[in-house]
Amino acid sequence: MKEKLQHTADKVSTALRSSRGKDVLTYLMFVAVAFVFWVFMSLDTEVQRDFEVPIEISEVPDSVTLIGQAPEILSVSVKGKDSQMLRFLWGKISPVKFKWKENISDNYMHLPATRIDSRLREYFGPGIELVSYRPDSIHIPFTSRPGVRVKLNIQADVHPNLQYIVSGRPYANVDSVTLYSTNGIPHTLKAVSTEPIVQSELKDTTRFEVKVKPITGVRIIPDKVIVTVPVEPLIARKRMATIVTQGVPPGKNLVTFPSKVEVSYLVPMSAYNDEYPLKAFVEYEDVKMPGNKIPVSLSMLPSIYHNVSVNPESVEYIIEDAQ
Numbered sequence: 001m002k003e004k005l006q007h008t009a010d011k012v013s014t015a016l017r018s019s020r021g022k023d024v025l026t027y028l029m030f031v032a033v034a035f036v037f038w039v040f041m042s043l044d045t046e047v048q049r050d051f052e053v054p055i056e057i058s059e060v061p062d063s064v065t066l067i068g069q070a071p072e073i074l075s076v077s078v079k080g081k082d083s084q085m086l087r088f089l090w091g092k093i094s095p096v097k098f099k100w101k102e103n104i105s106d107n108y109m110h111l112p113a114t115r116i117d118s119r120l121r122e123y124f125g126p127g128i129e130l131v132s133y134r135p136d137s138i139h140i141p142f143t144s145r146p147g148v149r150v151k152l153n154i155q156a157d158v159h160p161n162l163q164y165i166v167s168g169r170p171y172a173n174v175d176s177v178t179l180y181s182t183n184g185i186p187h188t189l190k191a192v193s194t195e196p197i198v199q200s201e202l203k204d205t206t207r208f209e210v211k212v213k214p215i216t217g218v219r220i221i222p223d224k225v226i227v228t229v230p231v232e233p234l235i236a237r238k239r240m241a242t243i244v245t246q247g248v249p250p251g252k253n254l255v256t257f258p259s260k261v262e263v264s265y266l267v268p269m270s271a272y273n274d275e276y277p278l279k280a281f282v283e284y285e286d287v288k289m290p291g292n293k294i295p296v297s298l299s300m301l302p303s304i305y306h307n308v309s310v311n312p313e314s315v316e317y318i319i320e321d322a323q
Contacts, residue, residue: 047080065143103115148179149176150192154193155197157197157198160203173225177220179219180221194212195212235266251322254317255319276302
């Protein structure tokens with residue numbers, strides 16, 4: 001390997017020392033000089049650029065809650081030379097900061113256009129012209145009142161795919177949220193709801209990030225929750241049930257053929273091994289029906305059983321005198 005590398009290095013060295021190699025080196029040197037010259041010319045050209053400047057409200061007391069969301073960024077358009085904007089073009093843009101105490105009045109945090117304008121000019125420095133920025137002012141109410149905890153209701157219209165089932169109530173990662181308002185929370189407000197979740201053909205347990213329905217003049221924390229919809233596949237299962245006769249008068253016996261029936265149903269996978277009471281019945285009064293068979297009915301079944309069928313649905317019978 002060393003011999004190969006040495007051989008390659010020798011070939012390159014020989015090529016560079018040749019007349020053609022020297023011409024190539026000279027050409028590359030001129031290209032590099034031209035590139036550096038172009039870079040310096042570009043940096044000295046005045047251009048207009050857009051920046052997204054993070055905004056930070058500093059020294060906010062822990063007891064204060066903003067009623068409304070402060071913007072996370074200011075969209076700023078500036079004009080100047082690229083050489084003056086290098087720290088914004090190549091480095092991480094630091095936030096522009098506003099002190100809490102300097103910008104509050106009558107339960108409002110207020111940043112007028114003049115204050116934002118002045119702060120941005122300081123932020124970008126001399127030589128850079130401020131063209132425009134959005135938002136041009138910030139006006140947000142706040143409160144020091146304690147929050148009120150209320151129940152969170154989930155609005156969901158969800159449907160599984162065939163052979164699947166929604167195996168439980170949809171639930172959120174929190175069961176309640178906290179409400180804040182400058183005017184207090186009405187005593188009648190006991191619960192809030194999520195935005196509606198509408199989904200169909202679900203084949204697996206699914207999680208949705210959903211907003212809590214907003215209330216005018218109220219801050220809701222958290223304003224987004226994770227809602228889980230549990231979904232399971234349905235598994236086919238069969239069991240035998242002994243037929244029990246009902247309504248047989250004294251002195252008579254009702255004998256069925258067969259004495260057992262097969263019950264087929266679909267059950268959620270998690271409940272496949274669970275055993276629930278399962279009984280089959282025939283009624284003596286049904287012997288009056290035409291033919292030599294009577295229908296089989298089942299006892300009340302658990303709600304988790306689906307597509308239940310009985311085989312056979314009716315059975316032959318004989319009536320005997322009791323001994």
